[in-house]
Each structure stands twice: as C-alpha cells, then as structure tokens.
Amino acid sequence: MPVATRTLTIEAPEGLHARPATAFAKAATESGAKVTVAAGERPAVNASSVLMIMALGVKKGDVVTLTVDGADPEVLADRLSGVLLEH
Numbered sequence: 742m743p744v745a746t747r748t749l750t751i752e753a754p755e756g757l758h759a760r761p762a763t764a765f766a767k768a769a770t771e772s773g774a775k776v777t778v779a780a781g782e783r784p785a786v787n788a789s790s791v792l793m794i795m796a797l798g799v800k801k802g803d804v805v806t807l808t809v810d811g812a813d814p815e816v817l818a819d820r821l822s823g824v825l826l827e828h
Contacts, residue, residue, distance in 0.1 A: 745814035747807045747822045757799035759791070761828030766791045768824045774811025776821060780804070788821075 751757055757765075769776040769788035778794060779785035780803055786793035788807070799805060807825065809818040 742810055742812070743814050744808060744810045745818035746809075747818050749805050749807065749822055749826060751799055751801060751803050751805060752826070753828055754801055756801050756803065757794060757797065757805070757825075759795065761825065762791050762794040764828060765821065765825050766794060768821055772809075772811065772817050772821065774809050774814065774817055776810075776817075777808045778825075779806045779808075 753761065766789055776788035777785035778788045778797070780797040780799045783797055785808065786797060788794065807818060807821060809821065811817065
C-alpha cells in the first residue's frame, strides 16, 4: 500500500495533551489505515492509542512525524494533520 508522511510543528501552548490526543486517535482509528506518529528521536507509536500518543510527551514547538499507510494516504494524511493541529 502507498505511504504518506507529514512533518508538523505543534503550536498549541499545552502541546499534545489529552484532548487533541483523543481527537487524533479517534480520527486515526476511524480512518481504517495504519497511522503512526513519532516525536523527535522517539520511536513511532500507534496513532490509534491515546496513551501511546500522550507518552510521547509532545510540547509546544516539538516536531512530530505522521505516517499513513493505506488507501488514499495523501488525502488522509492531510486530514489527520488538520485534526492534529486544530487543537
């Protein structure tokens, strides 16, 4: 399957806390694709898990890498990037 990657800088003052992590995990799960997120040098985690996302400890200004493996990954990566950055 095709893969799409996005590199994003988290601008939310609180970083990637519970509310955005929950919204992102829900969107990743509903996508039906394999979605991972990584922060800095930390290994990528399953984006469907709120706890794994929060364990990354992402703060304001941190760079995260989103990877989508599935059908129509470019469109899905753009949509998931929007979910991640809107909070």
